[in-house]
Amino acid sequence: MVDLLSHLGGDLRRQLYDLAHAARIRTYGRAVYLRGLIEFSNICKQNCLYCGLRSGNKSLSRYRLLPEEILNCCREGYALGYRTFVLQSGEDDWYTTEKLVLLIAAVKQLFPDAALTLSIGERDDECYSRLYAAGADRFLLRHETASANLYRSFHPTMEYENRQDRLNALQRIGYQVGAGFMVGLPDQTAADLAEDLLYLQQLQPDMIGIGPFLPHRDTPLKDELPGTVEDTLDMIALARLMVPDALIPATTAMGTAHPNGRERALQAGANVLMPNLSPMAVRAKYMLYNNKICTGDESAQCRFCLEQRVKSAGFHVDMGRGDSLKHLSRS
Numbered sequence: 001m002v003d004l005l006s007h008l009g010g011d012l013r014r015q016l017y018d019l020a021h022a023a024r025i026r027t028y029g030r031a032v033y034l035r036g037l038i039e040f041s042n043i044c045k046q047n048c049l050y051c052g053l054r055s056g057n058k059s060l061s062r063y064r065l066l067p068e069e070i071l072n073c074c075r076e077g078y079a080l081g082y083r084t085f086v087l088q089s090g091e092d093d094w095y096t097t098e099k100l101v102l103l104i105a106a107v108k109q110l111f112p113d114a115a116l117t118l119s120i121g122e123r124d125d126e127c128y129s130r131l132y133a134a135g136a137d138r139f140l141l142r143h144e145t146a147s148a149n150l151y152r153s154f155h156p157t158m159e160y161e162n163r164q165d166r167l168n169a170l171q172r173i174g175y176q177v178g179a180g181f182m183v184g185l186p187d188q189t190a191a192d193l194a195e196d197l198l199y200l201q202q203l204q205p206d207m208i209g210i211g212p213f214l215p216h217r218d219t220p221l222k223d224e225l226p227g228t229v230e231d232t233l234d235m236i237a238l239a240r241l242m243v244p245d246a247l248i249p250a251t252t253a254m255g256t257a258h259p260n261g262r263e264r265a266l267q268a269g270a271n272v273l274m275p276n277l278s279p280m281a282v283r284a285k286y287m288l289y290n291n292k293i294c295t296g297d298e299s300a301q302c303r304f305c306l307e308q309r310v311k312s313a314g315f316h317v318d319m320g321r322g323d324s325l326k327h328l329s330r331s
């Protein structure tokens with residue numbers, strides 16, 4: 001794998017993207033699934049070196065949406081056709097298990113035909129089980145990097161072993177699980193990226209989120225170089241080949257790194273887009289990295305914009321729940 005990664009370029013790269021494209025056509029055809037993303041709190045107790053939401057960033061203005069505001073985002077999203085809602089936040093303990101259970105139950109009661117995805121970080125088994133019982137269907141928890149050394153250097157407040165243990169717990173409980181990693185972290189080598197791909201092959205997650213590392217001005221990594229679109233596309237294509245039935249988003253970070261980054265990801269094996277449904281007033285505050293796109297656009301604008309982008313890339317939007325094939329074959 002390391003040898004392959006160090007020789008990727010020109011023709012070989014095109015062949016890799018073509019193979020990944022063929023694999024995605026075999027599994028999901030030309031469908032691109034849309035998920036409405038609601039960033040409901042930018043408060044985080046962790047301190048990841050790369051992230052603008054890190055607790056050490058004192059210049060960020062913090063917000064937390066209340067359950068009723070979150071439900072309003074879902075109402076707007078449902079009217080725009082979304083049938084998956086992704087509730088994402090920093091690791092914010094104000095949102096206790098009890099509060100989350102009530103919120104999840106309310107979303108599922110109002111929108112029984114929609115899937116609900118959580119992306120709220122590490123919690124204990126009991127919490128994960130109760131959220132699942134309340135109706136949450138899916139959970140995104142990127143492994144961030146499979147290298148123990150890198151993981152430890154970027155996550156002063158978290159444990160390498162816990163991360164993968166939490167992913168195993170989520171799978172055991174029955175969630176459709178999403179893992180994933182950043183490409184181009186400072187000091188990340190081809191061997192580290194190979195580890196990420198082998199980890200995914202072993203975990204066999206339902207979803208795989210891969211994006212370039214992008215520096216944020218108020219973090220310790222502010223002067224580091226960003227990850228490249230090309231390296232990230234390589235990882236997306238290889239992930240598609242190694243976990244052919246995974247759902248793989250063309251991430252917002254890809255769209256931020258390059259104006260056509262998301263379209264290129266779709267053509268290298270990705271098959272999901274996650275447009276923003278958060279209220280306009282808070283969007284600019286969910287700043288994981290600088291220059292994040294879609295912070296000035298209405299939800300309806302993103303919905304329309306994406307439809308055009310998907311078509312121009314040669315695919316079609318599918319507004320269904322878009323469950324993973326892996327999950328459908330399990331149930």
Ligand code: 5AD
Pocket residue numbers: 050051052142144181182211212213214215216253288289
């Ligand atoms: N650049 C790119 N991705 C980032 N994330 C956090 N900070 C950055 C950054 N500076 C990613 C992490 C996290 C996801 C929500 O966003 O992988 O899991």
Ligand code: SF4
Pocket residue numbers: 044045046047048051052053054055089090091121
């Ligand atoms: Fe918090 Fe997630 Fe950012 Fe880490 S990456 S500081 S856990 S929001």
Ligand code: FES
Pocket residue numbers: 275293294297301302303305306
């Ligand atoms: Fe948000 Fe294009 S996807 S404006």
